[in-house]
Amino acid sequence: MKSDAIKIPSQDFDIEQIANSGQCFRIRKVSSDTWNVSAFGHTLNVRKNGAGEHILECSTDEYREIWQDYFDAQCDYGAIKDSIRAARDPYLIAAVDYGYGIRILRQDLWETIVTFIISQQNNIPRIKRIISKLCDGVNFPDPETLAKYSEADLEAIGLGYRAKYLVEISRAVLSGELSLSELKKMNYADAVSCLKQFNGIGDKVANCIALYGLHKTESFPIDVWMKRIINNRYSGHFNTDRFTGYAGVVQQYMFFYERHLSGK
DNA sequence: GGCCAGGACCTTA
DNA sequence: TAAGGTCATGGC
Numbered sequence: 001m002k003s004d005a006i007k008i009p010s011q012d013f014d015i016e017q018i019a020n021s022g023q024c025f026r027i028r029k030v031s032s033d034t035w036n037v038s039a040f041g042h043t044l045n046v047r048k049n050g051a052g053e054h055i056l057e058c059s060t061d062e063y064r065e066i067w068q069d070y071f072d073a074q075c076d077y078g079a080i081k082d083s084i085r086a087a088r089d090p091y092l093i094a095a096v097d098y099g100y101g102i103r104i105l106r107q108d109l110w111e112t113i114v115t116f117i118i119s120q121q122n123n124i125p126r127i128k129r130i131i132s133k134l135c136d137g138v139n140f141p142d143p144e145t146l147a148k149y150s151e152a153d154l155e156a157i158g159l160g161y162r163a164k165y166l167v168e169i170s171r172a173v174l175s176g177e178l179s180l181s182e183l184k185k186m187n188y189a190d191a192v193s194c195l196k197q198f199n200g201i202g203d204k205v206a207n208c209i210a211l212y213g214l215h216k217t218e219s220f221p222i223d224v225w226m227k228r229i230i231n232n233r234y235s236g237h238f239n240t241d242r243f244t245g246y247a248g249v250v251q252q253y254m255f256f257y258e259r260h261l262s263g264k
Numbered sequence: 265g266g267c268c269a270g271g272a273c274c275t276t277a
Numbered sequence: 278t279a280a281g282g283t284c285a286t287g288g289c
Contacts, residue, residue: 022270023270116270119269119270119271120269120270120271120272121268121269121270121271121272121284121285121286122269122270122271122285122286122287123268123269123270123286123287123288123289124269124270124288125287125288125289126269126286126287126288127269127270129287130286155285158285158286158287159285159286160284160285160286161272161283161284161285161286162272162284162285163285165272199272199273200271200272200273201272202271202272202273203271203272204270204271204272205270205271205272208270221270222270223269223270223271224268224269224270224271225270226270255270259270
């Protein structure tokens with residue numbers, strides 16, 4: 001372990017909940033109390049100690065350069081949770097209480113695009129396996145690297161019918177048809193409609209990319225779990241107007257809690 | 265062994 | 278606009 005380390009109180013931060021919240025696929029449990037995180041070409045061990053703290057095993061410089069932003073550490077999730085509780089919605093209060101340590105990570109945009117194209121009609125353990133095969137150690141393949149693969153190469157990894165989507169979008173980035181830097185400048189609505197122009201990105205995947213890759217926290221992705229919640233617990237309509245600007249965070253608590261209730 | 269998975273897309277009507 | 282079929286693969 002490195003001598004330098006960062007401590008984060010566990011009040012609004014739980015690495016295990018984050019790892020299992022379905023927004024990221026490169027955090028893995030390496031021992032009973034430690035998780036390994038890969039992002040932006042770096043890797044980090046995060047350990048829960050017995051004192052209600054998380055220990056990030058990295059230097060202060062690396063924390064400031066990479067992990068502070070990645071974990072959205074500047075954001076006060078306690079305040080967000082208070083705002084959600086103020087809506088007096090019993091299900092949401094229970095969801096926030098259960099998933100108290102969840103955060104919306106600020107992930108790499110390209111990685112988020114690729115992983116959420118892979119995620120469609122797929123289950124989380126398998127998504128993790130495929131992405132692990134796609135990566136070279138801690139390095140996620142950039143568009144140039146991914147574009148070198150043929151559809152057959154990608155199908156051999158287990159991508160199935162999604163292989164051609166990845167080939168296409170890798171080439172779109174290389175040709176400039178899709179500019180990641182321009183995407184980062186767009187507002188939520190423009191970013192979603194831009195993303196949906198590409199094969200394999202529909203409404204749900206575009207919203208996930210907006211939320212996890214562009215940190216558009218007003219984005220509210222609706223997958224099969226969210227549909228189930230809205231239909232079974234909210235009579236088919238969920239009003240996000242109550243949570244202007246942070247509906248995506250609400251969505252994350254709901255998703256995580258409902259899967260828990262279902263034993264997943 | 266059948267159902268399901270953080271859906272998208274195409275064809276019909 | 279809405280409904281229904283199809284798409285790969287493997288977890289459970």
